[in-house]
Amino acid sequence: MSDKLIIFDTTLRDGEQSPGASMTRDEKVRIAKALERMRVDVIEAGFPAASQGDFEGVQAVARVIRDSVVCGLARALDKDIDRAGEALRDAARSRIHTFIATSPIHMQLKLRMSPDQVIEHAVKAVRRARQYTDNVEFSPEDAGRSEEDFLCRILEAVIDAGARTLNIPDTVGYSLPDQFGTTIRRLRERIPNADKAIFSVHCHNDLGLAVANSLSAVLNGARQVECTINGLGERAGNAALEEVVMAVKTRQDVFPCQVTIDTREIVPCSKLVSNITGFPVQPNKAIVGANAFAHESGIHQDGVLKHRETYEIMRAEDVGWSANRMVLGKHSGRNAFKTRMQELGIEFGMEAELNEAFSRFKDLADKKHQIFDEDLQALITDAAGTSEEEGGVHLVSLKACSETGEVPSSRVTVRIDQEELTGEATGGGVVDASLKAIESVVNTQAQLLLYSVNNITTGTDAQGEVTVRLEKGGRIVNGQGADTDIVIASAKAYINAVNKLRVPRQRMHPQVAGDV
Ligand code: KIV
Ligand code: ZN
Numbered sequence: 245m246s247d248k249l250i251i252f253d254t255t256l257r258d259g260e261q262s263p264g265a266s267m268t269r270d271e272k273v274r275i276a277k278a279l280e281r282m283r284v285d286v287i288e289a290g291f292p293a294a295s296q297g298d299f300e301g302v303q304a305v306a307r308v309i310r311d312s313v314v315c316g317l318a319r320a321l322d323k324d325i326d327r328a329g330e331a332l333r334d335a336a337r338s339r340i341h342t343f344i345a346t347s348p349i350h351m352q353l354k355l356r357m358s359p360d361q362v363i364e365h366a367v368k369a370v371r372r373a374r375q376y377t378d379n380v381e382f383s384p385e386d387a388g389r390s391e392e393d394f395l396c397r398i399l400e401a402v403i404d405a406g407a408r409t410l411n412i413p414d415t416v417g418y419s420l421p422d423q424f425g426t427t428i429r430r431l432r433e434r435i436p437n438a439d440k441a442i443f444s445v446h447c448h449n450d451l452g453l454a455v456a457n458s459l460s461a462v463l464n465g466a467r468q469v470e471c472t473i474n475g476l477g478e479r480a481g482n483a484a485l486e487e488v489v490m491a492v493k494t495r496q497d498v499f500p501c502q503v504t505i506d507t508r509e510i511v512p513c514s515k516l517v518s519n520i521t522g523f524p525v526q527p528n529k530a531i532v533g534a535n536a537f538a539h540e541s542g543i544h545q546d547g548v549l550k551h552r553e554t555y556e557i558m559r560a561e562d563v564g565w566s567a568n569r570m571v572l573g574k575h576s577g578r579n580a581f582k583t584r585m586q587e588l589g590i591e592f593g594m595e596a597e598l599n600e601a602f603s604r605f606k607d608l609a610d611k612k613h614q615i616f617d618e619d620l621q622a623l624i625t626d627a628a629g630t631s632e633e634e635g636g637v638h639l640v641s642l643k644a645c646s647e648t649g650e651v652p653s654s655r656v657t658v659r660i661d662q663e664e665l666t667g668e669a670t671g672g673g674v675v676d677a678s679l680k681a682i683e684s685v686v687n688t689q690a691q692l693l694l695y696s697v698n699n700i701t702t703g704t705d706a707q708g709e710v711t712v713r714l715e716k717g718g719r720i721v722n723g724q725g726a727d728t729d730i731v732i733a734s735a736k737a738y739i740n741a742v743n744k745l746r747v748p749r750q751r752m753h754p755q756v757a758g759d760v
Contacts, residue, residue, distance in 0.1 A: 247705075250467075252315070253284045253471060253619075255472040256287065256288060257288040258476075258477045258482050262478060264523075265523060266721075268301075269297070269300050272290070276309055276667070280310075281513075282513055283314065283506045284505065287315065288316075288470075289742075291318070291570050293321075294318050295727065295749070295752065298751060299330075303332075303334070306334050307712065313339050314331050314336075314339070316331050316340060318340055319344070329373070339409075340377055340491070343384070344362055344369070346359075346385065346394060347387075359394055365613075367431075367661060371406060378406075380407050382402040383446065385755065386413070386416065387415070388413070388416065399441075411446050412466075415755075417448035417454060419447070421460035423461055427533070428461040432464075441555070447480045449475060449479075449480040452480070454482060455475075459491055459492075463500075470483070474529070476517065480727075486514065486532050487530050489505050501744050508561070510564050511531075519621055519622055520625055520721065521723030525698050526548070529564055544646070572620070573615060580600060585601070588621065588627040600623070608707070608728070612728055614701075616700075622707055627724055636661075637660050638658060638659045639735055641658045642657075645655075645756045648732075651670045651675050652670060652674045658739065669683075669684055679712075682738050686739075690742075691716070692714060694713035695713075709726045710734045710736070712737040719749075720739050721745055723744060724736075740746045
């Protein structure tokens with residue numbers, strides 16, 4: 245059996261299914277480039293049949309990624325597979341991932357199909373996908389609650405039809421590590437043609453066991469793990485890439501396989517995904533949380549100072565924590581700025597875009613002397629979708645007053661479709677007052693689900709990165725804003741969310757039955 249563990253990242257597909265985490269085409273390309281720098285083996289770029297926007301997102305990733313395999317998801321339907329095949333046409337290396345549910349509850353209540361019909365659809369889908377690429381993956385959705393005998397039947401049939409990766413999803417996060425590992429071992433033992441395929445796993449985190457289940461599967465012969473950066477994903481998320489990778493690397497005494505990930509790219513990529521999606525990383529999150537390598541207690545600090553390995557099993561710099569390098573400053577020129585942006589995977593289509601970004605960089609460098617990669621990423625995310633030509637709401641000016649003993653107040657002017665409007669409000673604090681002032685003119689009547697502030701780098705002159713999550717009519721959007729002044733960052737984040745709500749979006753979820 246191969247000693248290589250394939251890392252399949254689905255941040256751009258399953259991660260994006262998290263409410264509010266949807267990404268634009270350009271954001272997907274930025275994350276895909278970061279994943280490629282990390283040497284992720286397979287990047288699942290999206291579900292092309294979901295909408296024209298999703299199709300274009302997968303197509304754009306397929307056109308720029310050269311080293312990693314680019315994968316598109318498709319239900320076991322001709323039209324989905326054709327859409328995926330088309331979106332991946334320009335990829336250097338492509339994969340189609342097709343799936344159909346196999347648990348009794350999903351077959352009866354969602355698909356309304358007999359087990360034989362499900363096998364027929366699966367085989368037909370794999371054969372059709374093989375017309376586009378030799379690299380076809382099949383998943384029996386809800387395998388964690390499917391009958392083992394049925395899994396053996398369908399998996400044997402899809403291998404015969406040409407599937408070369410068999411992905412076993414614990415779709416609802418129901419499995420336990422021992423049991424899930426045993427399932428993988430038994431499937432490999434019982435399926436007669438199992439040696440023609442690589443077994444993969446895809447675990448959800450509803451019981452907090454996604455990484456444990458994935459690792460147990462690896463110990464039982466799985467050689468691909470599907471995971472996401474920061475564990476982003478539906479509901480409680482997917483297995484976290486950084487945890488799977490570092491567990492396998494750190495415990496080489498236990499795991500009979502290796503990963504080929506450049507682990508120094510983990511923290512920068514985690515920050516990028518958090519910045520783009522607006523899903524903050526909890527401070528105590530393993531590997532990528534701000535406290536993951538911080539030693540608070542005196543006893544621990546003493547031990548670490550005497551000998552690092554007393555309390556540290558990994559080195560912070562090996563996962564990219566020291567990457568907080570000052571890259572540019574007040575005196576950096578346009579060329580240095582452009583070159584660093586290119587290294588971060590950010591290209592400017594037109595000269596005017598570069599000039600506009602450079603001018604915003606100069607404004608930031610006036611306020612903040614040291615500019616880090618994270619500042620540059622935030623500068624781009626902050627500007628995304630806010631250019632004047634795209635219409636929408638734009639912040640023109642903000643004046644907020646905070647004084648002991650007085651009620652905080654704010655006066656905000658915004659431009660909406662070329663018309664300037666001013667709103668004034670008081671509030672519990674200047675942030676509250678500013679968001680109320682904006683709402684008084686934009687009148688979304690959306691519900692504020694989340695407001696959070698993070699420092700992008702360290703120091704009191706650091707940019708604050710604000711995430712605002714709004715809900716309206718069942719639709720959830722995240723808005724981000726960054727500035728050295730957190731009141732302005734908050735206003736930008738609110739306006740960014742409002743702009744997203746103003747763009748109607750119709751997309752299909754891959755796991756609804758549709759017309760399967
Ligand atoms: O969780 C799941 O079952 C999935 C499939 C589409 C593979 O995401
Ligand atoms: Zn999933």
